[in-house]
Amino acid sequence: MESPSSRLGRVLAGLCVALLFLTALAIEDGSLVITGEDRSNEDDVSIVFPVLAGVFGLMYISISRSSELNHGQHFLDRWVSREEEEDMVSRLRMEQEEAGAEDMGTAWAELEKSHLEDSLGEEE
Numbered sequence: 001m002e003s004p005s006s007r008l009g010r011v012l013a014g015l016c017v018a019l020l021f022l023t024a025l026a027i028e029d030g031s032l033v034i035t036g037e038d039r040s041n042e043d044d045v046s047i048v049f050p051v052l053a054g055v056f057g058l059m060y061i062s063i064s065r066s067s068e069l070n071h072g073q074h075f076l077d078r079w080v081s082r083e084e085e086e087d088m089v090s091r092l093r094m095e096q097e098e099a100g101a102e103d104m105g106t107a108w109a110e111l112e113k114s115h116l117e118d119s120l121g122e123e124e
Contacts, residue, residue, distance in 0.1 A: 005063050005082040012060040019053035 026032035026046040059076075066074040066082065074082065081088050 003082050003084055003088075005066075005076070005080050008080050009060055009063045012056045012063070016053050016056045016060060019049050019056065023049040023053060 023032065023046075026049055027034060032046040032049070062074075063076065063080075063082075066076075083091065
């Protein structure tokens with residue numbers, strides 16, 4: 001199985017190519033004027049295509065160059081994992097076990113504290 005980030009990389013590359021194609025069509029149509037003075041058909045919305053293509057291209061480059069970094073060192077790791085599926089499942093199970101035991105003790109202590117405060121408040 002491949003990692004979710006490699007799948008995202010393929011999607012970003014496809015979106016970048018499609019947006020570059022739309023940019024070329026907007027230039028050909030006259031909706032996006034780069035050089036020249038005839039701005040009669042210019043559409044302000046058509047600038048979105050090259051901007052999004054640039055953003056998606058930068059994200060693709062960033063994901064493709066981050067393969068040597070450890071998990072958690074890349075800014076997209078919070079949203080898209082670069083780990084293989086088996087590694088990700090084992091890491092998430094360990095984190096779930098650690099967090100479950102710690103949170104359960106803390107939540108239980110908070111519940112006891114609130115119950116004691118309520119019962120002592122009623123006695124006074």
